[in-house]
Amino acid sequence: MDWIVLIILPLAGLLFGWTIRWLYARYQLTASEQRAARVKQDAIKEAEARKKEILLEAKEQVIRDRNQQERETRERRAELQRYERRVVQKEEAIDKKTAQIEKAEQMLADRERGLQSRYEVLGKEEERYRSELERISGLSVAEAKALLIRNLEEEARHDAQALINKIEQDANLAGEKKARDILVTTIQRVATEVTGETTITSVTLPNDEMKGRIIGREGRNIRTLETITGVDIIIDDTPEAVVISCFDPVRREIAKIALERLITDGRIHPARIEEIVARVSRDISQRIFEEGEKVLFDLGIHNINQEAIRALGRLHFRTSYGQNVLQHSREVAIIAGVLASEVGANRELAKRAALLHDIGKGAETDSDLNHAEIGMDMARKMGEDARVINAIGSHHNDIDPTCVESVLVQIADAISAARPGARKETLDNYVKRLENLENIAEGFTGVDRAFAIQAGRELRVLVNNESVNDAQSGPLAREIAKKIEDDLRYPGRIKITLIRETRIVEYAR
Numbered sequence: 001m002d003w004i005v006l007i008i009l010p011l012a013g014l015l016f017g018w019t020i021r022w023l024y025a026r027y028q029l030t031a032s033e034q035r036a037a038r039v040k041q042d043a044i045k046e047a048e049a050r051k052k053e054i055l056l057e058a059k060e061q062v063i064r065d066r067n068q069q070e071r072e073t074r075e076r077r078a079e080l081q082r083y084e085r086r087v088v089q090k091e092e093a094i095d096k097k098t099a100q101i102e103k104a105e106q107m108l109a110d111r112e113r114g115l116q117s118r119y120e121v122l123g124k125e126e127e128r129y130r131s132e133l134e135r136i137s138g139l140s141v142a143e144a145k146a147l148l149i150r151n152l153e154e155e156a157r158h159d160a161q162a163l164i165n166k167i168e169q170d171a172n173l174a175g176e177k178k179a180r181d182i183l184v185t186t187i188q189r190v191a192t193e194v195t196g197e198t199t200i201t202s203v204t205l206p207n208d209e210m211k212g213r214i215i216g217r218e219g220r221n222i223r224t225l226e227t228i229t230g231v232d233i234i235i236d237d238t239p240e241a242v243v244i245s246c247f248d249p250v251r252r253e254i255a256k257i258a259l260e261r262l263i264t265d266g267r268i269h270p271a272r273i274e275e276i277v278a279r280v281s282r283d284i285s286q287r288i289f290e291e292g293e294k295v296l297f298d299l300g301i302h303n304i305n306q307e308a309i310r311a312l313g314r315l316h317f318r319t320s321y322g323q324n325v326l327q328h329s330r331e332v333a334i335i336a337g338v339l340a341s342e343v344g345a346n347r348e349l350a351k352r353a354a355l356l357h358d359i360g361k362g363a364e365t366d367s368d369l370n371h372a373e374i375g376m377d378m379a380r381k382m383g384e385d386a387r388v389i390n391a392i393g394s395h396h397n398d399i400d401p402t403c404v405e406s407v408l409v410q411i412a413d414a415i416s417a418a419r420p421g422a423r424k425e426t427l428d429n430y431v432k433r434l435e436n437l438e439n440i441a442e443g444f445t446g447v448d449r450a451f452a453i454q455a456g457r458e459l460r461v462l463v464n465n466e467s468v469n470d471a472q473s474g475p476l477a478r479e480i481a482k483k484i485e486d487d488l489r490y491p492g493r494i495k496i497t498l499i500r501e502t503r504i505v506e507y508a509r
Contacts, residue, residue, distance in 0.1 A: 045429055162493050187363045201244045201256045205263065211235050214242065214259070214267050224270040227462065228501060229255040230451030246453060247434045250317045254280050288313035295330050301352055308382055311362035325362070328416055329355050335412035340405065346387075350405045353391035356384070357409050360392070372398045432488065440483050441496075444476060458495040459484075473498050 106385060205211065215222045215235065222233055231246035233255070244259070246252040258280045262268050265276075281420030290307070296304055304312075315326035337353035340347040360375030369377075376393040391406040393399045401407050434452040437459050439449035446467035451460045468476060477498040484494060 019266055056137050061220040084314050128142075139334065201252050203242050203256055203259050203263075204245060205240045205242065208240060210263060211242065214262075216268065216270075220270055221268055221273065224273050225255065225259070225277070227256065228274060229459070230449065230453070230460070231255040232453035232458070233259075238385075246451075247431055247456075250284060251451075253317075254284055257283070288316065291326065292314040295326060295355070299330065299351060299355060301333075301355060305382055308356070308378065310358050311378065312355070314362035315358065321367045323417065325358050329358050331416045332357065332409070335415055336405075336408045339408045339412060343408070344403070345404045345408060349385065349387060350391075351383075354409045355411055356388065357392050357395045357413060370396075370398065372396050433488065436488055437484065437494070440478050440487060444480060444483075446472075446476065454495075456490065456494065458497060461496065461498045463500050464499060465500050468500060470500065473500055 059467050101449040205214075213221070214225075214233070216224075216444060222235070225231075226233055229246075230248070230251045231244050234243040234245055242259070244252055244255050246255070254277060258273070258276045261276050261280070262273065281396075289310055290313070292309035292311070296302070296309065312329070313324065315329060316324065318325045333351045333354040337347050339345075339348070340350035356375065356379060358371060358375065359369030359378055360369075360373070363371075363374050363378060363460040372393050372395065376389050379389045379392055387403045387405050390399065390402045393407045394401040395409050397410075401410065434456050437452040437456060440452040441447055441459060441461045446452070446463050447461055448464050449462045451462075455462060459480075461477070463473065463476065477496050479494050480498075481494075484490075484496075
């Protein structure tokens with residue numbers, strides 16, 4: 001029995017323990033279900049509260065939207081009412097204007113009918129008056145017209161003859177002054193006794209291949225050099241040489257030196273050509289100043305300002321009837337000084353006035369005054385003595401001389417100009433014609449520079465691309481040609497080449 005008890009007791013303990021655990025688990029499950037029920041109830045309550053809040057907010061939003069919609073509707077209705085009022089007002093205005101126009105049209109129609117009636121009446125009256133005039137005068141309309149034309153022709157001939165007589169009288173009275181004005185040369189440039197030696201210059205080349213480099217691709221190098229310097233470069237079959245042709249020796253000298261430097265340097269292209277020409281132009285300007293200082297030093301004349309020295313230096317590149325103006329002025333100064341010493345006049349004053357008597361020819365100005373008047377203005381600005389100013393102005397009898405030095409300058413000027421071989425009138429006229437060509441072209445609006453080349457057979461005109469467009473270039477060239485035909489007399493024909501270039505320069509840094 002003991003062993004049965006031993007078996008039953010552990011089994012009873014196990015059963016009791018399992019029962020206790022099952023009861024405890026059941027208790028735990030019941031508690032969890034109760035807590036879940038409470039959480040569920042809380043969630044339901046909270047959801048209902050949230051639902052009420054959302055519904056309340058939705059109602060408030062609907063109310064706000066409805067108010068906004070009503071406000072916009074009221075504003076739109078008010079705007080439509082204003083628009084309708086404006087439309088009504090415009091319609092009323094249109095109706096008023098239509099009524100006025102109809103009234104005006106009616107008035108015009110009535111006036112037109114009245115005018116037509118008057119026109120018919122006047123036509124009948126005119127016909128009656130014409131018939132009466134024909135009856136009284138005994139002439140028909142055609143005969144009266146012919147008589148009137150003959151009277152007008154006779155009157156016109158009489159007036160024209162009277163005008164011609166007056167012009168001839170005025171011309172005869174002013175003949176001496178006009179003749180002197182024609183002979184006075186303004187702004188003359190270099191020329192020596194032989195035209196060929198002064199209008200052309202030969203440049204020696206190292207080889208014939210250099211001609212191709214001077215011409216450049218599609219002729220751009222030679223075209224750039226001719227455009228900038230205003231000369232004509234002739235490249236022919238002459239071996240190892242090119243010819244520079246220009247009546248202006250300053251331009252020709254600049255082109256010659258620039259071409260020689262380009263040949264020596266070996267770099268020949270448009271940009272390099274512009275750089276070299278600018279540098280040579282500065283060198284020539286310095287040489288002009290040195291020439292002016294040299295003649296002052298040779299004559300022992302002092303106290304001359306720099307602008308006057310430059311004007312004297314420019315005379316080295318100018319001629320008067322083939323005579324170098326600077327050498328002529330130096331010669332006149334020497335002769336005037338000797339004459340002043342002989343007659344007891346002021347020698348230094350006579351030399352100074354004689355040297356400056358043609359300084360107006362070296363002035364850089366576009367004034368239409370003659371060189372004596374320009375020289376007087378320059379001397380006055382330089383603070384020269386009144387006798388010097390009078391000598392400059394009276395050396396061509398533009399004004400009366402007031403002192404003995406002025407008369408001595410006139411005598412010395414005549415001696416220097418009249419000596420054998422000093423002057424050559426034909427060459428001076430040739431140079432003057434070329435100058436007139438350039439001056440005519442430069443007188444037109446939009447023209448920057450003009451160069452007469454090929455002995456005056458061609459005129460190259462450089463225009464400002466901002467002032468003259470392509471459409472205006474053709475009419476401008478024709479106007480220049482017409483002006484030359486009207487104002488100048490010349491053999492053959494003159495070719496006008498108008499050049500318009502747009503150049504844009506930027507730098508990459």
